[in-house]
Amino acid sequence: MSKALLAFDDKAMLLSTAALDMILLCQRRGFALDSLLKGTKLFEQDLRKATTKISPAQYLQLVSNCQKALPGPELAYLTAQSWLHHSHSPLLLMLRHSANLQQALLSFYRYRSQLLPLVYIRLQRVQGQLRLVLRPSFDLGKQQAFIEQLMLHYLLGLVKQQLGDTSRLSISATGMDYETSWLYQHQWQLTPELCLQNCLSLPLALLKHPFADANPVLWQQQQNWCLYLQQSIPEKAAFTEQLEQWLFTVLRQSPSQEDAARHWGLSLSSLKRLLALQHTSYQQLQDQVKACAAQQALLVQGMSNKTLANRLGYSDEHNFRRAFKRWTGLLPSQFRS
Structure with a gap:
């Protein structure tokens, strides 16, 4: 094996980064924590520890519980927005302070095990465009659509936050209901196209545009933290x-x-x-x-x-x-x- 195997029950994901924002969103809407943690073998005190790790199976159960509390496409969008303003995750801070989108994507690829190792991005160059194709790493069941929408909303949000505009991007999806399509049009001014893959396309020229929050000193500090975290969260696939x-x-x-x-x-x-x-x-x-x-x-x-x-x-x-x-x-x- 080229990398260590990530099994479905491996506790290899940080709860504080991958799922805490999603849980807190549902709590703020008035849903009881007991119902959000049902079937996960997690307790309230686990949420208070920055080092609590969860498995892919636990994460998917959390997503299922939160989707019952907040059905529809809003949960993925709001969770992605929380990630964009996250102040505790070294990886998310590292992406925000990258020099440009190219450096951010390379950083995400290298350290994604510290965020959400349940999907990976396959890059395709097509006629002056870069296509970021989302591929599931596991059988994600009914939660696959949520996870892919979460990643698309986060990537769109990062471009909007740092470059100020998403008009040159396009979204393709294997299937999308009216509510989800409306959300993309309303929030990003993009009309998703039906396709056989879920992907985000952008001009290659955008890769080198400088980020608004680019900061090489802060980027290096967060990379050092990511390197430190890799000792306790080794890269697995x-x-x-x-x-x-x-x-x-x-x-x-x-x-x-x-x-x-x-x-x-x-x-x-x-x-x-x-x-x-x-x-x-x-x-x-x-x-x-x-x-x-x-x-x-x-x-x-x-x-x-x-x-x-x-x-x-x-x-x-x-x-x-x-x-x-x-x-x-x-x-x-x-x-x-």
């Missing part, structure tokens, strides 16, 4: 995330399940068991990776089906067209249009 990342690098070879097991030093049965714990299979994961790569390539003008089929390890473009229809429900020509 879910197995499905690590396997996905590997599959992206070996797309053309179309490795078999047996190849993957050998690469990770696992028996075939162990590989299947690890994936079954995340309610997925090797074939499902490989299809998702190929679909993600194909969608990126189809956004590049001039990429033919034949070229793309070869890139994804298909010798016959007709087989690729059938596979793309199976992955997405659309033919490549329909997706392009």
